[in-house]
Amino acid sequence: ALMQEKNKFIGIRKLGLSNKELATIIAKELAVLIFVPFTLAITLLLTTLVAMRTMVSIAFLQVSIASSC
Numbered sequence: 001a002l003m004q005e006k007n008k009f010i011g012i013r014k015l016g017l018s019n020k021e022l023a024t025i026i027a028k029e030l031a032v033l034i035f036v037p038f039t040l041a042i043t044l045l046l047t048t049l050v051a052m053r054t055m056v057s058i059a060f061l062q063v064s065i066a067s068s069c
Contacts (some may be wrong), residue, residue, distance in 0.1 A: 042068060 012022060049064050 009022065009026075012025065017025075043067055046065065049061055049068075053061055
């Protein structure tokens, strides 16, 4: 998998992209791979906590939301 990624970026470099443009592409890919799942997980967690607000105490809900943030 690592060699495939390396070959992909070598191919992109052959297209004539500068180091700055390549760094921008890599930063966008990392943002998608890291922040999208993280944002989705936090959204699901907060949705679940709000849905469970009648089953748990308010103190637990407040601590859970505060620690998630």
